[in-house]
Amino acid sequence: MDIEKTFALLNETEPLKISTSREITVAVMGAGSRGNEYPEYGKLFPGTLRVVAVSDILKSRREAMAEKWSIPADRVFGDYREMLEAGRGGKLADILLIALPDDLHYEPAMEAMRQGYDILLEKPMAQSEKECRDLARRQRETGVMVAVGHVLRYSPYFRALKKAIDSGLVGELVNIQHQEPVMYAHMAHSFVRGNWHDGKATTPMIVAKSCHDLDILKWLAGRRCVRVSAEGGIALFRADKAPAGAPERCTDGCPHEKDCPYSAIDIYERKRWFLYVFDLKRDCPAEEILERLRTTDYGRCAYRMDNDQPDHIVVTLLFEGGVTASFSLDAFTPWGGRRTRVMGTEGYIEGDGKTFTLHRFRTGEAREWSYAPPEGGNYRDSGHAGGDLALIRDFLRAVDTRDFSLLSSSIEASVESHVMGFACERSRLSGTKEDV
Ligand SMILES: NC(=O)c1ccc[n+]([C@@H]2O[C@H](COP(=O)([O-])OP(=O)(O)OC[C@H]3O[C@@H](n4cnc5c(N)ncnc54)[C@H](O)[C@@H]3O)[C@@H](O)[C@H]2O)c1
Incomplete structure (x- = not known):
């Protein structure tokens, strides 16, 4: 293998800017953090995307979005059901962005597919395995395009890491160690005091926070997951x-x-x-x-909340062909940013979410990969190491050309990662190994 040449290919990052054949219109359900993040693409690259309808129960948020995008008053809705109702007479936009809280994904997504929207559906897709499968079935029946918000798959860093594995730079893949450091204050903010403190009302931590990680592990391994087991609990926040x-x-x-x-x-x-x-x-x-x-x-005191999300989880995963992975979610870290180690028969990669180093055993050489901004702008520093804006770029292109293959996080791929998450939670609670 020509290492030089192969390594150089890792840096072939696509430009963030694309042009679309027309301005693609978006209706936003939930004008919170995520609902505002993706449409930024249209502000960066005018002519590609425009928000034409919004729904949010908070007046301040829907009004702020209406003002930002000059949305006419009859396209500004409170509860998301009002927006769905208005869509019964004909969809309000090309794309529906569902960025509502976790427990409000399934119902609007099912109805919106019936109405013919292409959908960008935030993760977690739904709150149970059954609901995830229902969504996939409805997508197949309606033929609409659905992208799930697995943004990491689109970040230049994870794309380069995947290319490194797929091109054989570590030989045959044997094992991956992956950590999601949640960061102590983020844990207290989101999963002890905040929106995701109750795993039953939202989704269990391993799905809510780590469906991204399970998804990225499956994607990096490039094969199906066959078995998982998990341990973990609340060490501190009780x-x-x-x-x-x-x-x-x-x-x-x-x-x-x-x-x-x-x-x-x-x-x-x-x-x-x-x-x-x-x-x-x-x-x-x-x-x-x-x-x-x-x-x-x-x-409220972080020890006196009605929270049930674990602050540490360790998972082992077995993939087809005997490839293994271990994953740990850790609240008690000073920083966020995923850490990954990849062990292959001829080499080893260690990465921190921004850069990674490849070590080749035979030659002893070590090569560092770091992001080289492509023409069209540096986007690594946008949300999720550049993944947020790259996801919307790929989704716009897929919608514009009707080419489903441009979507890495299709609903089918995502169902599998969610099923892995629900299996991990069953294992954590019952002490069993779970087949996926
Ligand atoms: N892909 C990712 O990496 C990522 C990151 C963070 C969050 N998320 C997911 O995105 C979703 C949104 O998260 P967020 O951080 O933007 O939350 P958020 O609280 O900032 O936004 C949600 C918005 O929905 C609105 N809302 C609630 N109920 C509503 C209703 N009945 N009708 C209309 N609007 C309603 C809220 O007022 C709020 O403005 C969640 O499911 C979350 O898990 C994904």
Whole structure:
């Protein structure tokens, strides 16, 4: 193998900018963080994408999106059902972006496929294996295009890593070790206090947070997963671990506030992280943040929440042909950013979500891959290491040309990763090995 030549191919990243034969229109359900992220593509590259309808139960959010995209008043809806109702007389746009909370994906996606929309459906696709399979069946029946928000598949980093494996740079693939470091404050914010604290109302942590990772492992391995087993639980965020005298809220004069890494005052008011959940800007007055901490779950003691999501999970996976992988989700890290190690018969790769190093055994050489921005802009630093905008680019192109093969995260591919996630959760809860 010509290593030089093969390695050079890894950097063949597609430009972010494409041109479409027409401006593709989008109806957005859920004008929150994700609902705003993907349409940014149309602002970066005018003429490709336009938001023409929006639905959000929060007036401030739907109005902000309506203003940003000059959406006429009769296309601005509150509850998503109103938007679906309006679509019964003819769809409102080419694409429907479903960026609602996890428990509101299945129903609108099923109905929207019936109405003929091509859909960008945020992960998790649905809340159970059965619902995932229903969605796949409805997609086959209707023939619409559905992309699931597995953004990592589109990031230049993971694409290069996959090319490295597929081109044989490590010889035959034997095992992958993969870690998702959630980061301590992100864990407390999203999975202890926030939207995903209840795995039954949303989806279990391994699906909610890690369906991306299971999906990327299956994709990197390039084969079907046959068996999984999982362990894990809540090590810290539970009442019996609460420090003595900790009150209900961090703002109630907690004696541990000055030392506790999970102090809401420290995370939101001092560090000014995650303020988007309050629709506040980083430079807003402290009192505005403290008011939110006194009145929402985000100010509650992280040990006294009604949370059930594990803060550590380890999974083993067996793929066809005997390839194995291990995955760990870890709340207790100072940073996010996936870490991956790939072991093959002739080489080894170690990566941190941005760069990776290939080691070849026979020659002892080590080669580093890092992102070389293609013509048309640097997009690695957009959401999910560039994956967010690259996903919408590929989806627009697929919709424009009706070429399904341009979509890496098709509904069928994604059903499999979700099924793996539900199997992991069964295993974690029952101590069994689960066939997938
Ligand atoms: N692909 C990824 O990497 C990724 C990353 C983060 C989140 N997500 C997923 O994207 C989805 C949205 O997450 P988010 O972070 O944008 O959440 P968000 O809370 O910022 O946005 C959701 C929006 O939906 C609105 N909403 C709730 N109920 C509604 C209803 N009945 N009708 C209309 N609007 C309603 C809310 O007001 C909110 O503005 C979730 O399922 C989440 O798991 C995916």
